[in-house]
Amino acid sequence: MSAKLTRRRFLAISAAALGGAAPAARAAPVTWQGFALGAEARLTIHAPPPLADRAIAAALSQLRQAEQLFSLYDPASALSRLNRTGVLKNPPPPFLDLARLCTRMHAATAGVFDPSVQPLWQALARGGGVRKAARRCGWHKVSVTAREIRLAPGQALTFNGIAQGYATGMVRAALGRLGLERILVNAGEFAALGGPFRIGLADPEHGIFAARSLTGRAIATSSPGALRLRGAAHILHPALDRRPLWATVSTEAGSAALADAASTAFCLMTEREISAALARLPGGTSVTLLAQDGSQKTLG
Template sequence: MTQMTRRRFIGISAAAAGLSLLPFGTVAGDMPDAVVWRGRAMGAAAELILHHRDRELARALVARMAGEIDRLERIFSLYVPDSSLSQLNAAGALAAPPRELIELLSLCRDVWAASAGAFDPTVQPLWALHARHFASANADPAGPAQDEIEAALALVGFGRLAFDNSRVALPLKGMALTLNGIAQGFLTDRIVGMLRDAGVTDTLADIGEVRAMGRRGDGSPWRVGIGGLGDTVELVDRAIATSSPDGFRFAGPGSPAHLLDPRTGRSARRYGCVSVLSPGAAAADGLSTACNFLDPPAIEALLAAFPETQVRLRSADGRRLRLG
C-alpha cells in the first residue's frame, strides 16, 4: 500500500513566569539548555525540542509530553495496529471508547455538519482505494475508475456513525475512520494545555499544526510563515493549520492528492494552499481540510459557526483571498 513518508518537527519554545524565552527555531545542538526527544507521532518520525532556562523542569515536561504523545497515538493513529481507531476499523465497533476519542469525534461532527460534509473522517475507504490503485503496476495516473470510486463513496458518511461514552459503531461492513485531518491539531492543543498547567505562560508549539500561547519574550506576537502562501501571520493565543493538495500526491506531480472530497471522491484541485487561523488547533486542522472543497461563499457560511476564525487561501490560478 502507498504510504506517506513524512518527518514531523515538533518544536516548543516556552517560558515560565520569571524565566527568559529562548529563540524558537534554535538548533538543538547549538543550544545547551535545550532538552530533546525523538520518536514518532501519528505515523511520522518526530522531534520535540523544549527551550527553557530551568533544565530540570524542561526534562520533566518533555517526559510528560512524550508520554502524552504516545498515549494519544495509541488512540488516534492508523499506523498503530492496536490503537483504538485501528480496533474500531477492524471490528466495526468499539466498546468503552477512550474519553479523548469521543471528544474528538464530537468536534468532527461539528466541522462535518457546518461544512455540509466537506470534512468527513469516514473518507478512509476512499483513501485506501487510491492507495491500492497507485500501488499496482501500470496504474492509471488519473486514479481509480468511477465505478470503484462510487463503491467507496457508498461507505462514506459521518452521519451514519453512532457514538457515545459507551460505544462507537460503524454500521456498514467496510466503513472506516481516519482522524489524520484533525488529530494533529488535537495533539497540539493537548500539549499546549499541559504546558499551561505547568505554569508556562508563553509558548509556540508546532506539532504538525501550530498554536501560540501568549507572546514572545520581548512582548511581540509570535510570527509564523505560511510557505504555500508566501505570507507571515502574527499569533497571540491562536492556532494556524495549513493544508495543500501538494502536501502529498499518490504518484507524484499531477496525480490525485491525498485530500479527497468525501462527497465526490475526487482529489482537491480548487486551491493550492489553505490556512485557517482559529483559537484552537484541532478546529483549525479540520477546517483547513474542509475548505479545500468549498467555494468562498461556502467558506464564509462555514466560518459563521466558528467565531474568531479566518481563512487565507491561494486559488489554483494564484489569486490570494482572506475570508472571515
C-alpha cells in the same frame, strides 16, 4: 515517536520565535525535535532547563497517547480496532471528544469535513473500486455515544485531517498545567501559549507566502498537492466530483484541532461556502486561501 507513518500533508508552515517579551525574558529557548503522527514535531519552550525537561517529558507522553488512540499504522490503536471491528465500546475520553468534534465540524462545513473517507484511500491504493468505496462513506452513518462508537457496514475512519491538531492541543494543555506561559508546540500543526511567535505560511510550490504573529492561539495548514495517491490529491470527499480548489489553506483559531479540521475541509470548498462555515465557527476563526496562481486572500 514513530517516523514510519505516512505524512498526510506537506508541512506547510515554518515557525520561529521572534520574541515580543521584554529583553530580559529573551534567553535562548529550550527546543526538542522528533516525529509524531507522521509529521515533524518541535517544541519551543521558554523556561529554565529543569522545567523545560519536565515539559518535554509531558509532551512525549501526550504524543504517545495520541498515537495509541489515532494512528492508522498501529494495529493496537483505538482507531485501528474500531476500523477492524466496526465498534469501539467505552471509547477513551479523548477519542470520544475528537469524534464529537468531528460531528460538529461535519455540521459546520455542511458535510464537507468527513473522516469516513478511509475506504476511498484503500480503493485508490488498490487501483479500483473507488465508486463502491465512496458509497460506504458518510460521517452521518457513524454513531457516536459515550457508550460506543459504531460504524456502518464497510466503513472505516481516518483522523488524518484532525488528529495532528488534536495532538497539538493535547500537548499545549499538558504544558499549561505545568505552569508554562510561553511555548510553541508544533505536532504537525501549531499552538502557542503566550507569545508572540512568528509563523511563516508556506506552500510546496510557492514557498513562504505570508506570515502571522501567533499569541495563545493555533494555526493549521493543508496543501492538497503535497501528497498524491495514484494522481489523486490526498484530501478526499465521498462526493467524488468535490475536489481541491486551493493550493494551500491556513486556518487560525483558538483550538488546533478545530483549525486542522477546518483547513482540511476548506481545501474542498468555494469561497462562499467557506464564508458560511466561518459564520458557524467560534468567533476569531480566520482563513488564508492561496490559489493555484499564487494569489491569496484572508477571510474572517
